[in-house]
Amino acid sequence: MNYRKIANTLSWVLHPFLLPVYLMAVLLTMTTFAHYSTQMKFYLMWVVALYAIVIPFLVLGVLHSLGRISSFKVDNRRERWLPLAVGIVCYILCAITFAKIPSAIFLRKFMVAAACCEAMCLVxxxxxxxxxxxxxxxxxxxxxxxxxxxxxxxxxxxxxxxILAAGALASARLYLGCHNGAQVLAGFCGGFVVAMLAVLFL
Structure with a gap:
């Protein structure tokens, strides 16, 4: 088996850009938010896709063309601060958009948590x-x-x-040599703690 290909596929399928869309799909189909109209669901999915995928990807393209980042993977630690700063702004704008929908307070908290995680990674x-x-x-x-x-x-x-996906992704990142064990563990624990605190207290 081509383990490198599997690891790369996992890294792209579970890319941070895509995770908010996956989670939003779960929220809109398996929770009380499933009672929203189809039109509202499409609107919410589009807003999340715009701020989590489209705008950040376009920004990466611009930064790459300007030579500010060497790769779309942004593996170089020193090149991460600008893409992460853009991500923080995008998630805050998404949270502001959701704040206009009174019944979507948890969705707003979800985006605030994402912004806090990006801020933690930037620091x-x-x-x-x-x-x-x-x-x-x-x-x-x-x-x-x-x-x-x-x-x-x-x-x-x-x-x-x-949880199973997180384990598989951690193995993939280690196999590809993108991170060591401490970096993977710190990422998961940091994301868990920051997101939990943000949802509970912000």
Whole structure:
């Protein structure tokens, strides 16, 4: 088997850009948010895709063309601060958009948590390389745990899937040599703790 190809596929399928869209899809189909109209669901998915994927990807393209980043993977720690800063702004703008929908307070908290995780990664990346992939997965697991506790839906199966996916992704990042064990563990734990605190207190 081509383990490198599998590891690369996992890294792209579970890319931090895509995780908010996956989680939003779960929220809009398996929780109380499933009662939203189809039009509202498409609107919310589009807003998340715009701020989590489209704008950050376009910014990466511009930064790459200007020579500010050497690769779309942004593996160089010193090149991460600008993409992460853009990510923080995008998630804050997304949270502001959701704030206009009174019933979507948890969705706003979800975006604020994402912005806080990006901010944590930005600060850490000034001195040390942390796994952005595992930070995202840690945040997803934390949000699913919170949803199970507050009872917005039965998130046990998605939570189990997320934990298994986090383990597979950690193995993939280690196999590819993108990170060491400490960077992977710090990413997951950091994302989990920051997202949990942000949802509970912000």
């Amino acid at each position: 850490v990346s000034l001195w040390w390389k942390i796994s952005l992939h595992l930070t995202g997965m840690g945040a997803v697991v934390a949000l699913l745990v919170v949803m199970n506790i507050v009872g917005v839906g039965n998130m046990l199966i998605p939570l189990m899937v997320a």
